[in-house]
Amino acid sequence: MKEITRILHSLKPDELTGSISTPIYQTSTYVQEAPGVHKGYDYARSNNPTRKVLEDLVATLENGTHGYAFASGLAAIDSVLKLLKAGDEILAVDDIYGGAFRLFTHIYQKFGISIRYVDTTVIDKVEKAISEKTKLIWLETPTNPTLKISDITAIAQIAKAHQILLCVDNTFASPLAQKPLELGADLVVHSATKYLAGHSDLIAGLVVTKSKELGEQIKFIQNASGAILGPFDSWLVIRGIETLPLRLRQHSENAQKIAEFLLTQPLVKKVYYPGLTSHPNHEIAKKQLNYFGGIVSFDLKIDDKEIATKVVSSTSLFQLAESLGGIKSLICLPCEMTHKSIPVEKRYESGVTDSLIRLSVGLEEVEDLIDDLSKVFKLATTAVTV
DSSP states (O other), rough: HHHHHHHHHHHHOOTTTSSSSSSOOOOOOOSSSSSBBSSSSTTTTTTTTTHHHHHHHHHHTTOSSEEEESSSSSHHHHHTTTTOTTOOOOHHHHHSOOOHHHIIIIIIGGOOOEEEEOTTHHHHHHHHOOOEEEEEEEESSOOTTTOOOOOOHHHHHHHHHHHHHHEOOOOTTOOOOTTTTTEEEEEEEETEEEEEEEEEEEEOOEEEEHHHHHHHHEEEEEEHHOOOOOHHHHHHHHHHHTTTTHHHHHHHHHHHHHHHHHOOTEEEEEOOOSSSSTTHHHHHHHHSSSSEEEEEEEEEOOOHHHHHHHHHTOSSSEESSSSOOSSSSSOOOGGGGTTTTTTTHHHHHHTTTTTTEEEEEESOOOOHHHHHHHHHHHHHHHHHOO
16 A cells, blocks of 8 residues: 555544544543543543544654654653653754754753764764763754755664664654654654644644654653643644645655755855755765655855845745744744754854755745745845945
């Protein structure tokens, strides 16, 4: 059975009523037959039937053993970090999401967990950076926002040799483009806010585990910490996943055309998109990804925050906003928005300059999106020359 068919038909009709849409169980507690005797549900923080459908669905998508839904992507990341203890070390991708950097550095570091950042696209650097304290390798691939691609299989082999957990943030790719657990990862996280839900109307996070043991540990953390996803938002993510195959295909096709257009623009210095042959990790991307995704980033030739601000503030169809993966196109300036919490020196080391602009390419007609960017570049070019 093809994967899209498998996704759609893994969602069974409701056994009680035959409803083809998953019911929303909007309840906080469940009546028990006797103390401790129930139908598998006692309190909604521990379990909810709607959330369970989503959790099972994402585990199926990632070919994992267990899936768990959280109140946000950062709550999902937080649950993975709680597998660690004081004295442990995280080896993390250098081009990291600003929210993850903030959580790692300002929350967990003060609890005695150290973090070391490395360019994970260079396998030798990963190997050399490992110490006796390293207990978790943290990958984003593609990264946010410079879209670096790390070789998951190669890094998984290193992690296994050193008995280190490997967790991959699969948000930018989605399970349809990339399956990290099949490539050797132990855990996968998603900001389901993005492509999985797909409509910019909720906040959610997911964790999928490769083993039953890890699944039980994450379940314990989810129940003990309580950062669960509510039933209505769980239902919205389920509904979003049902259209993910169609959306991801169109996101990727549009993004490829926009990346190729950006290469022709005099004001653009560099374009970051794994679907371009000029991308330094293009060959790994071809091997590892089924789709190159809907995110395109680019650097202006003049590294000037004021000019970059003018560009991101002047588009009509690309809306100036954080987040990504929705049906409508978004534009942002990471240095002032998604990555502002990262120190300037660290940002520049990972390629996030003051003129780096990130596009989340939506489902509009691509000709309209290109026309929108063309008009802005003409205005910006005139301003620079004047």
